Each structure stands twice: as structure tokens, then as C-alpha cells.
Amino acid sequence: MAAPRVAVVGGGLAGLMTTIKLAEAGVAVDLFSIVPVKRSNSVCAQGGINGAVNVKGENDSPEIHFADTCRGGDFLAHQPPVKGMCYAAPGVIHLFDRMGVTFNRTPEGLLDFRRFGGTLHHRTAFAGATTGQQLLYALDEQVRRHEAAGVVKKYEGWEFVGLVRDDNGRCVGLTALDLRSMKPCAFGVAAVVMATGGPGLMFGRSTNSIINSGSAAAAAYMDGADYGNGEFIQIHPTAIPGMDKLRLMSESARGEGGRVWVPKRAGDDRAPASIPDGERWYFLEEKYPKYKNLVPRDVASREIHHVCVDLGLGVGGDMAVYLDLTHVPRETLKRKLEGILEIYEKFTGDDPTTTPMKIYPAVHYSMGGLWVDYERTSDGFLNLASSRNQATNVPGLYAVGECEYQYHGANRLGANSLLSCVYAGQVAGPAVLACLGASKAAGETAASLLEASERKWTERFAELGKRDGPENPYRLADELGKVMLENVTIVRDNNKLRETDAKLLELTERWHKAGVLDQGTWANAPLSFLNQLWNMLHLARVVTLGALTRDESRGAHYKPEFPKRDDVNWLKTTVATFTPERPRLRYDSVDVSLYAPVERRYD
Amino acid sequence: MARKTIALRIKRQDSPTSRSRWEEFSLPWQANMNVVSCLMEIRKHPVTRDGHATTPVHWEASCLEEVCGSCTMLVNGKPRQSCTALIDSLGDGPVTLEPLTKFPVVRDLQVDRSPMFDALKRVKAWIPIDGSYDLGPGPRLSPAEQEVSYAFSRCMTCGCCMEVCPQYNDKSDFMGPAPIAQVRLFNSHPTGRMNARERLEEIMGKGGLVDCGNAQLCVEACPKDIPLTEAFGELGRQTTLLWLQQLFGR
Incomplete structure (x- = not known):
């Protein structure tokens, strides 16, 4: 039997860290990315990465970092993963230091730290004001080293379009579109890790790269992966x-x-x-x-x-x-x-x-994302030997980075995103290894499943590629962005949210009348975009209906009609499950056993 | 006086093997437009200046703030990122867009820059760390050393320096300025220095530093002002030293 391969989808910080962890353990990785990984959206992160290294004599500690993060997120994040992250943070920064990241230095040659929002401590390590770029390059270099050694195979210029699941529902592969030949191809793997970033493009213009459509995470959601806290969008x-x-x-x-x-x-x-x-x-x-x-x-x-x-x-x-x-x-x-x-x-x-x-x-950022699990220890950390960490509800499917929901609750603190991406990657690697060891996943994916998926997507793109309707997909996307920006950002109102959902349904209807603009068969971006737009429209409903249902104000979610946080009714994770009619929402309790919620004040 | 329209001449090519052609577009002028927003407008109304329906122009773009390197192309003949190419700064004439010429065209304005990434593999542009687990802090570095290294670590593999380099072309083996400058970056790091020799040997060979013609156009073209020519000077010293060591059998 061939050695198991793992697919990582997305080559930003989270995807590359996962790749490194797997490659180090000798597991072969197929790394998919729509752009050369060095051009991923992580480059846009500027200010720095948090870790309580405490070099300024302020008695900072991982425990205070943990408390700041819980409070910053208005207590909506499960606390054990947050605690694990904050305690690992100094080690994460040291690791990047060893990789050669050109962090700013103190006169003594130590790492310098600056202040960021939501804390009173100097806790943010930085490399000028291009820290995300510098961290991404460090991981890109390490992955290139594993690529040169033959452990990692990159598929750059490939777009994830859907999961391959077996009869038991297990994820046993994925189908991706070659953005040059425009041919979908199915890959059988032992596990898939989604690391596909945020959905900024849903709002038209944002601080995100324009490749951040959220389409891949939406596709996983439509293939059965639950989506958590979708309504929490950071402005x-x-x-x-x-x-x-x-x-x-x-x-x-x-x-x-x-x-x-x-x-x-x-x-x-x-x-x-x-x-x-x-x-x-x-x-x-x-x-x-x-x-x-x-x-x-x-x-x-x-x-x-x-x-x-x-x-x-x-x-x-x-x-x-x-x-x-x-x-x-x-x-x-x-x-x-x-x-x-x-x-x-x-x-x-x-x-x-x-x-x-x-x-x-x-x-700027989505706190919400694909729902993932974790396994806690009795003292409130993560059990790093568990295959449940970073695992979605679909067996064999994992998620890391901004495309998952776990670390930031209702609002993310600045400079915690780079940290959460890297930490999730560090956790996902061993979790996937545990999954490979524990299950029958390492078996080869049945050829019939791969053929069926490849056929389905070939037919889908052939059909989309012939569309000659009057609607322009890019103008539809403009309308999507406009309505989401107006109604689902800083201030939210239930009537406006209802109108937004109606508009989303209208746009979905009009999507069927959209032309592809280009009927060519080579490097056809409008064809790929037409498929992305379908996914974006569905994910926009998760965000909108999550916001409509949550009648309180918490973190980034603010409704003047319900101006207070309501822990009795809404200290709950929103979990959306795809159905063809509308997202089905359920509400799970939050593990706040390590730091009991207090009123959030900064004055 | 504010202009009313923007004229664009765009070199188009359907595939790597097809012939190129020019298409002209005319767009309503808006404040603060850049080349990227023009291309975005065209895909919303893919019609040429003469009123003929056409396909949206194909190009690479991602961050739109000049940190990812994707959207590099020739704007009025000059290699640069199209996101920071502001229309109002490009003069009153038509704006000409062409793909970079030193890399194979994929389609329209997108080229295949994978030779640059391959070259990074060749020069071993990484710090060979023991492992990605927590082994404590890295080596200390003075702020002055950090500042020099930071300049080199901002290279986004965009290809501007390669485009203008007379020695980098399909008749030569020269690997080009960008990957060579990365050798300077990694050889100055306290850990990276331990493997300095293997990187130097790579650039002492065929297609390496000796093929640099010292035209100094690269440093002019770099959007991040990376001191490329200084790196070549420094690496020249390092390779000479290594050559002497090898000559005398050390």
C-alpha cells in the first residue's frame, strides 16, 4: 500500500505551518493554492504577532495574554484553545526568530515588542510594518526546503472546488480546478486540511486580498462541514x-x-x-x-x-x-x-x-469560519495528541487559520491573527498524524469515488462555460458587496438584515442568468469566478442569517435594538449546517470554565 | 482640468502559443483610479473602444498594496506593480499595458514566473533549522544588522529586476538579480552563515554572479529599493575569498 498523502488547501501562514509539521513527520503533502504560496494574503498583515515574552519589565505573562484575548473576544471563544495558543505564543515567536525573520531589535539585540489594541502590555513582535509578509516568507522558505527534498508537492494555480467523501461520509480526497487548463482533477488523500483564509470579497471592497473570496470554505460548508459564528466580521x-x-x-x-x-x-x-x-x-x-x-x-x-x-x-x-x-x-x-x-x-x-x-x-477579518473541534486536558490546555483538534465535523477534514472559527470569539485582538494561524498549524499537524494512525483513512481512495467527483465537476464547468445569459457576474458581485457592506457590518438592524437576505435570494436567482463572458478553455478567470460567486452567495446567507438571529450585541456584532451582551440567551456558538433551502442554525454552549465572563470595559 | 476618459492599449494573447494582438479600451475617468481598477471596470463591461464585445483581460492580482508582487506588468513600458500605478500619474496619453517580456506568457498580462521560485531552491534560500518545535530564542542581532537584512527580506519575487537586467534572457544561463540577493540575506544571518559556502558555490557556478554585467538597472527598477548592487559587491568579495580558500586547499 502506498504511503498516505495529506492535502493542504491554501498556502498562507496556517497552511504552510501545517505543511511543515506534516513534512517533518515524513508525511507527503500535496499543497494546493490558487496563487504561488509566497503571494498569499498573509503578506497583508502588517503590525505584528503577539506573545507574552515580557521583555519590557511589565510582568506580562501568557495568562494575561489569555485573559486579554478572552475579554477582547467578548467571551465567545472556547477557552482551552485560546489558553493553549497564548501559552505557546512565546515559542512561536522564537521559532520565527530562528527561521531568520528580521524582527526589529532592542539596542541589546533582543526582540523588540510594541503595543497593540486591547492590552496594556508591549506584547507584539514586529518586522517593520510588514510582519505578515516576513513571517510568510520564513514559512515559504522552510516549505521550499521540504519541496526540494521531495516531501511536499505544490499545486500552485489550482483552485479547490469540492470534497470527495466516501459512503460513510469520510473525506477521502478533493477535487481541484487547474486554473490554466480549466480541467478539474480529483485527488485521493488520507486527510484534507482547509487553510483558505477569509471571505472579505463578500463585502466587495475590504482590506483583504482580492483572492479572499471565501469560496473554498463555502464549498466545504456546502459539502457538509459546519460553519461557526459566521456573523462575526471584524471591521x-x-x-x-x-x-x-x-x-x-x-x-x-x-x-x-x-x-x-x-x-x-x-x-x-x-x-x-x-x-x-x-x-x-x-x-x-x-x-x-x-x-x-x-x-x-x-x-x-x-x-x-x-x-x-x-x-x-x-x-x-x-x-x-x-x-x-x-x-x-x-x-x-x-x-x-x-x-x-x-x-x-x-x-x-x-x-x-x-x-x-x-x-x-x-x-478586515472573519472571526467566524468552519467549525472545528478540540480536546481539552483537565488543566484547561489542548491535548495535543488528540485527532479531534482542528477537526471539522466531517471525518478526515480539518481547518486552520482564518477559515476556521475557533480562537477569537466575537472580536479578534490585533496581532493575534498571525499567532492563531501558526498555532493552529502546529496543532493540526499532530492531529492529522493521530487521525492517520487511528483510522482506516490511510487506505487508498476508491478510484470510483475520484472518477465520480471528477465527472461531476467536469460536467459542472462544461455547463457554466456555455452560459451566455445577460447578467455580468462581476456586477452581481458588486451588488452583493454593496448590500453586505451597508447592512451587515458595524451597525445591524433586523429589518435591514431581512432585506439583505431577500436580496441574496434575488442575486442567487439572477446568478442563473449570468453569462460566463469568456467561453475559452484556457486560463478562464470568469469561469472560475462564476463558480466562486455561487459559493459566496451561500456563505453570505450564513453571515446574514446568523446576524439576524442573534438578538444581542457582542464584540463586532452590534444591534442598537439590543445594545447589551446577553449571556443568558446568547453565550453560545452559532453553528450553521448547509441545506439547499437555507442554512440551519443551532446554538452550542461555550467553554468559559477558565475565566468567568465579566463586563467588558476599556474606559 | 480633470480628464473625462481613460484610454488603454492592452497587449493580449489568448494562450502561450497564440499570437498577440492589441486591444484598445476607453473608460470613464474616476478619481483615484489605478491600473487594477481599470482592469476591474473592463471585466464589468468587456467592450473595446470600437464597441466590439471581447473577453475580460486576464491578469494576476492579489493584495493590491504592493506586498505580494502578483500584479507586475509593463505599464507604459516600465515594469511595475499595476496596483500602485495610479492613472493620474501616468500622463494624459493612452496607458499601455503589456506582459513582462522575460517570462513566458500564460495569457494576456499573466506570465509564468516559476523560474524565479526555482532559482530560490537552487541557491538554498532558507535557514536550515533543526525543527519547527520550540528550541528557545534565536541568535541575537544588532538593530543595525536587522535593518540591512530587512531590506533584502522584503523581496516579493515580482520580477521587475529580472525584466530590466540585460543579462537575464533566454540566451543566457544567468539566474538574475533577485535570487542572488537572497544569498546575501541568508549568508549574513548567524545561523544561515553556517551554510554560506554551499550558497556561494551555487552562485560561483554557471549562471551565477560572474554573469552579472553590472548594468545596475536592477536596483533602479526595484519597487522596494532593495540595494541589489551592494549585495553583488558583498557577494563578490565572499566568493573571491572562497575561491582563494579553495585554491589554497583550505
């Missing part, structure tokens, strides 16, 4: 408005001293530098004297929205506030924030070291 408070995308302006700008303000007088059209201090409203500092500009992202985004929309105090009457770094020494800015300030200047033409930046909130 990042500071992004640069743009036509094609809303570019992130990292929280590290505030971590290094950046101040958010608006002119006190509506319509004040003076240049920002000529507005005296007394005529500026530093609203975050005033309302949150303890955390100031470093309140968690959900809090900051709501405040900025309130100032611009409700009070009409946006800069120049626009949806914009100032993020001001002009008082920070130039040398500090160059050494610690160069990457992001360069980008701001390239896109706006303004130099942020002399002129305050104009920013506004933007969709």
Missing part, C-alpha cells in the same frame, strides 16, 4: 479608502503613538496642521482614558462610525477621521512603520510624517 477602524480596495493602515500606527481626532467644528475646512490642539477632538482618548487610541477594533470602529455618521463630524464632511503621526519622531517612523507609511504616500500622495492621514473603518 478594522483604520483603512485608506480606495476604489479597488480599502488598504489597511495598521493598528501599529496607534501602537507607536498615533492619535485619532476630528476637528471639533463640523465642516472645519482648515488644513489639519493649522487647527490648534484645543479645537481638535481626540474622541478615543476622551472616552477611553485607560486604553485611549488602543481600544479593541470593534470599539474603535463603532466610535469612528458614530462620530462621522451620527454626529456629522467627519473630516471635510466625508466619512473620514484623522490618524495623526506627525508628532512621532521621523526616525522612529522609518524604523518601525516604514512599509505602511510608504503605501499611504504611494496611494494618496500625502506624506504621513507631515500630514495626518485620513482613514475610515473597513471590513
Whole structure:
């Protein structure tokens, strides 16, 4: 019998870390990615990665990191995985250090740490302001080493389209589309690990890469994997408005001293530098004297929205506030924030070291994602020998990174995403190994199952490829993004959510009348997009109906009609199961046994 | 005076083996447009300037903020990322888009840059760590050393330097500036240095450093201002030293 192979879908931080763990154990990995893995969305992460290494004499500890993370997530995350992650964090940072990541240093040559939102400690290690890029490159290099040794085989330019499941429901393979030949091909493997990132494209413009359609996770959901806490979408408070995308302006700008303000007088059209201090409203500092500009992202985004929309105090009457770094020494800015300030200047033409930046909130991250399991120990950590960790409800199918729901509850703290991606990968590797050891999974996938899946998808794409209807799929996607952005982001209202769901059904109907735009058989992006859009529309319903049903306010989910957190009724995980009519929702209890929920305050 | 329309001339090619052709498009001008948003507009209305229906233009793009390297192409003849190519900064004439010329065309503006990734394998562009488990902190590094290394580690394998390099072409074996600069990065790391010799031997061979013609165009073209030519100077010293050591049998 051939040695078992494992498929990892997605080559960002989570997928690459999983790949490394498996390759190190000698398991052959097929790594699928729609782009060369070095170009994955992890490159967009800027500010840093959290770990309580405690180098600033602040008595920081993994336990405080754990408490900050639970509180930051408004207590919706199961606590054992969070605890495991926070205790592993210093080791994760050291590992990257050993891989050669060019982290910023203290004068003594130690790793430097800066502040981030939702904590009072210097806990964020960083490499300039391109930390995600630097961490991704480190893992990309390690995977290339395993690739050169023949343990990893990359399928770059391939798109996951569906699972292959056997008669018992076990995941025994996947079908992927070669984005050049446009031919679907089925692969029999012993386990599949989804590491496919977030669904930002569902909202049209976001801080995400435009490859982040969420289509792959949606396809897994439609093939039977449950989806958890879909309604929790993080809106990042500071992004640069743009036509094609809303570019992130990292929280590290505030971590290094950046101040958010608006002119006190509506319509004040003076240049920002000529507005005296007394005529500026530093609203975050005033309302949150303890955390100031470093309140968690959900809090900051709501405040900025309130100032611009409700009070009409946006800069120049626009949806914009100032993020001001002009008082920070130039040398500090160059050494610690160069990457992001360069980008701001390239896109706006303004130099942020002399002129305050104009920013506004933007969709950034999905706390929700594929539902995954874990096995806890009696002292509240993860049992790392368990095959249940990072496992979806579909046997043999795992999920890691932003495409799963486990680590951030109702709101993610800045610089915890890189950590959760890497930690999940470190956990998933051994879990998959345990799965291979324990089950019959290592057997070869029946050829008939692979043929059936390949035939199904070949017929599907042949049918899509002939579509000549009047609707343009990219314009349908625009409409999807517009309605989701308007109604399912910072402020949510039940009537608007109902209207949104009706609109989603209308778009799904019109999708059937969409033309493919290109009937060619080579590198046909519109064909792939037409399939993605179908998946995006279904995932958008999970987000919308989850939001509609949850009548409370918690973390990033805010309903003025229900302004308080309601632990009696809603301290629960939303779990969506696919049915052709609509997502079926159920509500599971949350393990909060390690840190009893308290009121969440940052003032 | 604000312009009303944007004219684009785009070089198109249906497949690696088909002949290329030019298509022209005219789009309504909007504030803050970049080349990527123009291509996005075209796929929403895939019609040429003459009113002929056509297929959406094929191109690679991902992050749209110049950190992934995907959307590199020739914009008015110059290799650069199309996301940071702001329309208002490109002059009043038509904007010309072409695929990079030093890599095989996949379709339209997408090329196959896998030779760059293969070269990274060849020069062993990684730190050979013992394993991915927690073995404690890495080696200490001064802030000055960090700053130099950080500059090199921002290379996004975009291909601009390869495009402008006169020595990198299908008649030569030269591996090009980008992978060679990575040798500089890994050979300066305290752990990476332990394997410096095998990387140097790789760039001392065929297609290595000696094929660099010192035209210095690479450093001009790099969107991240990576000091490529400084790296070649430093590596020249390192390879000479190694050559002398080998000559004298050490």
C-alpha cells in the first residue's frame, strides 16, 4: 500500500505551518493554492504577532495574554484553545526568530515588542510594518526546503472546488480546478486540511486580498462541514479608502503613538496642521482614558462610525477621521512603520510624517469560519495528541487559520491573527498524524469515488462555460458587496438584515442568468469566478442569517435594538449546517470554565 | 482640468502559443483610479473602444498594496506593480499595458514566473533549522544588522529586476538579480552563515554572479529599493575569498 498523502488547501501562514509539521513527520503533502504560496494574503498583515515574552519589565505573562484575548473576544471563544495558543505564543515567536525573520531589535539585540489594541502590555513582535509578509516568507522558505527534498508537492494555480467523501461520509480526497487548463482533477488523500483564509470579497471592497473570496470554505460548508459564528466580521477602524480596495493602515500606527481626532467644528475646512490642539477632538482618548487610541477594533470602529455618521463630524464632511503621526519622531517612523507609511504616500500622495492621514473603518477579518473541534486536558490546555483538534465535523477534514472559527470569539485582538494561524498549524499537524494512525483513512481512495467527483465537476464547468445569459457576474458581485457592506457590518438592524437576505435570494436567482463572458478553455478567470460567486452567495446567507438571529450585541456584532451582551440567551456558538433551502442554525454552549465572563470595559 | 476618459492599449494573447494582438479600451475617468481598477471596470463591461464585445483581460492580482508582487506588468513600458500605478500619474496619453517580456506568457498580462521560485531552491534560500518545535530564542542581532537584512527580506519575487537586467534572457544561463540577493540575506544571518559556502558555490557556478554585467538597472527598477548592487559587491568579495580558500586547499 502506498504511503498516505495529506492535502493542504491554501498556502498562507496556517497552511504552510501545517505543511511543515506534516513534512517533518515524513508525511507527503500535496499543497494546493490558487496563487504561488509566497503571494498569499498573509503578506497583508502588517503590525505584528503577539506573545507574552515580557521583555519590557511589565510582568506580562501568557495568562494575561489569555485573559486579554478572552475579554477582547467578548467571551465567545472556547477557552482551552485560546489558553493553549497564548501559552505557546512565546515559542512561536522564537521559532520565527530562528527561521531568520528580521524582527526589529532592542539596542541589546533582543526582540523588540510594541503595543497593540486591547492590552496594556508591549506584547507584539514586529518586522517593520510588514510582519505578515516576513513571517510568510520564513514559512515559504522552510516549505521550499521540504519541496526540494521531495516531501511536499505544490499545486500552485489550482483552485479547490469540492470534497470527495466516501459512503460513510469520510473525506477521502478533493477535487481541484487547474486554473490554466480549466480541467478539474480529483485527488485521493488520507486527510484534507482547509487553510483558505477569509471571505472579505463578500463585502466587495475590504482590506483583504482580492483572492479572499471565501469560496473554498463555502464549498466545504456546502459539502457538509459546519460553519461557526459566521456573523462575526471584524471591521478594522483604520483603512485608506480606495476604489479597488480599502488598504489597511495598521493598528501599529496607534501602537507607536498615533492619535485619532476630528476637528471639533463640523465642516472645519482648515488644513489639519493649522487647527490648534484645543479645537481638535481626540474622541478615543476622551472616552477611553485607560486604553485611549488602543481600544479593541470593534470599539474603535463603532466610535469612528458614530462620530462621522451620527454626529456629522467627519473630516471635510466625508466619512473620514484623522490618524495623526506627525508628532512621532521621523526616525522612529522609518524604523518601525516604514512599509505602511510608504503605501499611504504611494496611494494618496500625502506624506504621513507631515500630514495626518485620513482613514475610515473597513471590513478586515472573519472571526467566524468552519467549525472545528478540540480536546481539552483537565488543566484547561489542548491535548495535543488528540485527532479531534482542528477537526471539522466531517471525518478526515480539518481547518486552520482564518477559515476556521475557533480562537477569537466575537472580536479578534490585533496581532493575534498571525499567532492563531501558526498555532493552529502546529496543532493540526499532530492531529492529522493521530487521525492517520487511528483510522482506516490511510487506505487508498476508491478510484470510483475520484472518477465520480471528477465527472461531476467536469460536467459542472462544461455547463457554466456555455452560459451566455445577460447578467455580468462581476456586477452581481458588486451588488452583493454593496448590500453586505451597508447592512451587515458595524451597525445591524433586523429589518435591514431581512432585506439583505431577500436580496441574496434575488442575486442567487439572477446568478442563473449570468453569462460566463469568456467561453475559452484556457486560463478562464470568469469561469472560475462564476463558480466562486455561487459559493459566496451561500456563505453570505450564513453571515446574514446568523446576524439576524442573534438578538444581542457582542464584540463586532452590534444591534442598537439590543445594545447589551446577553449571556443568558446568547453565550453560545452559532453553528450553521448547509441545506439547499437555507442554512440551519443551532446554538452550542461555550467553554468559559477558565475565566468567568465579566463586563467588558476599556474606559 | 480633470480628464473625462481613460484610454488603454492592452497587449493580449489568448494562450502561450497564440499570437498577440492589441486591444484598445476607453473608460470613464474616476478619481483615484489605478491600473487594477481599470482592469476591474473592463471585466464589468468587456467592450473595446470600437464597441466590439471581447473577453475580460486576464491578469494576476492579489493584495493590491504592493506586498505580494502578483500584479507586475509593463505599464507604459516600465515594469511595475499595476496596483500602485495610479492613472493620474501616468500622463494624459493612452496607458499601455503589456506582459513582462522575460517570462513566458500564460495569457494576456499573466506570465509564468516559476523560474524565479526555482532559482530560490537552487541557491538554498532558507535557514536550515533543526525543527519547527520550540528550541528557545534565536541568535541575537544588532538593530543595525536587522535593518540591512530587512531590506533584502522584503523581496516579493515580482520580477521587475529580472525584466530590466540585460543579462537575464533566454540566451543566457544567468539566474538574475533577485535570487542572488537572497544569498546575501541568508549568508549574513548567524545561523544561515553556517551554510554560506554551499550558497556561494551555487552562485560561483554557471549562471551565477560572474554573469552579472553590472548594468545596475536592477536596483533602479526595484519597487522596494532593495540595494541589489551592494549585495553583488558583498557577494563578490565572499566568493573571491572562497575561491582563494579553495585554491589554497583550505
